Amino acid sequence: MTRSETLFQQANQWIPGGVNSPVRAFKAVGGTPVFFKSAEGAYITDVDDKRYIDYVQSWGPMILGHSHPSVIDAVITAVKSGLTFGAPTEAETTLAELVCARVPSMDQVRFVNSGTEATMSAIRLARAYTGRDTIVKFEGCYHGHSDSLLIKAGSGALTLGVPSSPGVPEVLAAHTVTLNYNDADQVREFFAERGEQVACVIVEPVAGNMNCIPPVAGFLETLREVCDEHQSVLIFDEVMTGFRVSASGAQGRYKITPDLTTLGKVIGGGMPVGAFGGKRDIMNHIAPSGPVYQAGTLSGNPVAMAAGIATLQELSASDFYPTLFAKTERLVKGLEQAAADAGIAMTTNHAGSMFGCFFTQEKKIENYRQVMACDTERFNRFFHGMLERGVYLAPASYEAGFMSQAHTDADIDLTISKAAEVFATL
Numbered sequence: 002m003t004r005s006e007t008l009f010q011q012a013n014q015w016i017p018g019g020v021n022s023p024v025r026a027f028k029a030v031g032g033t034p035v036f037f038k039s040a041e042g043a044y045i046t047d048v049d050d051k052r053y054i055d056y057v058q059s060w061g062p063m064i065l066g067h068s069h070p071s072v073i074d075a076v077i078t079a080v081k082s083g084l085t086f087g088a089p090t091e092a093e094t095t096l097a098e099l100v101c102a103r104v105p106s107m108d109q110v111r112f113v114n115s116g117t118e119a120t121m122s123a124i125r126l127a128r129a130y131t132g133r134d135t136i137v138k139f140e141g142c143y144h145g146h147s148d149s150l151l152i153k154a155g156s157g158a159l160t161l162g163v164p165s166s167p168g169v170p171e172v173l174a175a176h177t178v179t180l181n182y183n184d185a186d187q188v189r190e191f192f193a194e195r196g197e198q199v200a201c202v203i204v205e206p207v208a209g210n211m212n213c214i215p216p217v218a219g220f221l222e223t224l225r226e227v228c229d230e231h232q233s234v235l236i237f238d239e240v241m242t243g244f245r246v247s248a249s250g251a252q253g254r255y256k257i258t259p260d261l262t263t264l265g266k267v268i269g270g271g272m273p274v275g276a277f278g279g280k281r282d283i284m285n286h287i288a289p290s291g292p293v294y295q296a297g298t299l300s301g302n303p304v305a306m307a308a309g310i311a312t313l314q315e316l317s318a319s320d321f322y323p324t325l326f327a328k329t330e331r332l333v334k335g336l337e338q339a340a341a342d343a344g345i346a347m348t349t350n351h352a353g354s355m356f357g358c359f360f361t362q363e364k365k366i367e368n369y370r371q372v373m374a375c376d377t378e379r380f381n382r383f384f385h386g387m388l389e390r391g392v393y394l395a396p397a398s399y400e401a402g403f404m405s406q407a408h409t410d411a412d413i414d415l416t417i418s419k420a421a422e423v424f425a426t427l
């Protein structure tokens with residue numbers, strides 16, 4: 002047995018399914034999850050001392066690569082001053098200012114501990130602000146695991162075949178309407194009928210939890226329009242896209258201004274952080290400014306704030322995003338070419354530093370239905386072939402991949418050559 006196999010067996014005794022988050026368990030791809038012990042830059046090392054080029058990057062946060070020296074130094078400095086005070090610190094304001102300065106739609110921001118908390122709190126706020134109950138989301142989008150949002154959700158929920166989780170009361174689920182991603186006509190039709198009931202529309206402005214699906218022209222624009230017409234709150238869930246698809250997130254990339262934005266992943270630099278924010282007149286409703294309750298023992302944790310500040314500061318270099326995006330292009334073009342050379346039907350999507358591969362005859366993948374029709378068995382063989390050859394991809398075909406600053410052209414070219422080997426076996 003490998004050490005990962007031994008550890009997984011032990012973990013299963015004490016932890017349900019052996020993991021603390023379902024997507025880690027390799028349920029979708031089969032086999033035993035790899036247990037890791039360290040990571041640096043683009044590389045991650047497992048407990049059997051095997052090294053992998055990592056395109057999961059902890060599901061998105063590690064945009065600088067693992068163990069970036071400035072982030073580690075900032076964390077060590079913060080740790081030495083105490084782990085948590087449960088009281089305000091200057092670092093919270095520093096990070097809040099950094100975030101709001103970069104995301105112009107955000108006048109104010111509240112820090113929480115995860116993306117789940119951020120979206121859960123944002124929809125509570127939108128419901129209170131509008132005095133309405135109905136929320137609109139899109140099939141295959143994942144916004145964390147709060148009750149109202151775990152309806153027809155993406156990510157791990159898709160792989161388990163239970164996108165709408167048991168345990169969510171029907172009366173609550175009834176308030177969540179699920180529409181088709183990238184289908185502007187359906188959104189218009191729904192709003193024409195029930196727009197006055199809609200508290201908010203929440204959307205991943207680039208979908209990253211049903212593989213990677215950028216918005217088609219006009220989709221986000223339509224969401225903005227119908228929300229304006231019906232006084233509904235438009236929430237961009239930028240937990241994944243924030244500071245990843247542009248310096249100001251997807252809203253900057255596609256030039257659509259949401260009312261509320263949720264963030265996570267990158268803004269915590271690898272520490273547990275989420276955030277929600279937006280226009281001052283909406284954020285004023287949050288306690289203690291207003292009556293909408295939202296709280297957290299560890300919210301704004303000083304160590305997490307330090308990691309976030311150090312990360313955002315690194316992103317300010319003028320060539321940061323162009324360089325990062327060029328790497329993503331290099332990878333996806335190389336993978337497409339390698340697949341074509343091997344006669345494998347595969348297409349890719351990418352947006353900024355997010356990307357995805359689809360095993361399909363179709364040339365363009367723009368919606369959930371198309372994703373679900375892709376050849377998952379072939380993806381699973383691809384995944385294991387790459388894993389064997391030292392490339393760690395997300396262990397499910399419904400996840401976006403992530404590029405980091407630390408990936409070199411040599412790492413990317415090595416990845417493409419490994420993929421070429423695997424394509425030859427598919």
Ligand SMILES: Cc1ncc(COP(=O)(O)O)c(C=O)c1O
Pocket residue numbers: 114115116117118120143144145146205209210238239240241265266275
């Ligand atoms: C778009 C999006 N929203 C929300 C979440 C939930 O964040 P977390 O896992 O930190 O609770 C995730 C990822 O998990 C996500 O990708």
Ligand SMILES: NCC(=O)CCC(=O)O
Pocket residue numbers: 022023024025060156157209210400401
């Ligand atoms: N796309 C999946 C995630 O972003 C979150 C990972 C997890 O749920 O563990």
